[in-house]
Amino acid sequence: MTLEAHPVLVLPIGAYEQHGAHLPLDTDTRIATAIAQLALLRCQSSDFVLAPALPISASDEHQGFNGTLSAGTHATQEFLVAVCRSATWSRGVVLVNGHGGNADALQSVHYALDDERITHAIWSVTGAAITDTHAGHFETSIMLHLFPELVQRDTATIGNTTALDQLMPTMRKDGLRAVSLTGVLGDPTTATAVDGGVFVEQNVLSLTQVLRHCASTWNSSS
Numbered sequence: 001m002t003l004e005a006h007p008v009l010v011l012p013i014g015a016y017e018q019h020g021a022h023l024p025l026d027t028d029t030r031i032a033t034a035i036a037q038l039a040l041l042r043c044q045s046s047d048f049v050l051a052p053a054l055p056i057s058a059s060d061e062h063q064g065f066n067g068t069l070s071a072g073t074h075a076t077q078e079f080l081v082a083v084c085r086s087a088t089w090s091r092g093v094v095l096v097n098g099h100g101g102n103a104d105a106l107q108s109v110h111y112a113l114d115d116e117r118i119t120h121a122i123w124s125v126t127g128a129a130i131t132d133t134h135a136g137h138f139e140t141s142i143m144l145h146l147f148p149e150l151v152q153r154d155t156a157t158i159g160n161t162t163a164l165d166q167l168m169p170t171m172r173k174d175g176l177r178a179v180s181l182t183g184v185l186g187d188p189t190t191a192t193a194v195d196g197g198v199f200v201e202q203n204v205l206s207l208t209q210v211l212r213h214c215a216s217t218w219n220s221s222s
Ligand SMILES: [Zn+2]
Pocket: 019, 027, 028, 098, 099, 134, 135, 139
């Protein structure tokens, strides 16, 4: 495959962690990848190239649930910086993050890439209510819209619906299991594919704007 000169690299970042009984472990990877693909379709431009998604990242807070795998914040940060550094042929990297637990890693990635003068933008999936942050209405609706065959609706049960900022001190110390035995934060029982379509559209629009901005402002000849 021959690439256009100096494309913008788009790198989805997923996770491999429990998402209650009703969603697959790779939910965040699937959502980040699908939104990146849909946004790139909107852009209809050879300015971009899509990398394979990072399938495992910082999910230490989900330890204690079967299936969860985590590289931790430090390794995730180091890996992302190294991958961005290796893309010397690109004019810059757009990181498309699907996992809220990567916030600390991505903050460090941003500083490190700034230090190394590597052109980059970091964008994250948004739109979940603060009382609905993990495998609840938001993520389940998106999965019902994108991958309905992967959602086991009959096993979805309401989780802890306390606002995330109130749960954070306990979660940071003892993990998500200390605040939700089912692993769910939010209410997946209200999820609909229609709502999922709205959430996806909002995110695709937002990412499309970022991608177009990067392609038009990042120097394509350097
Ligand atoms: Zn998720």
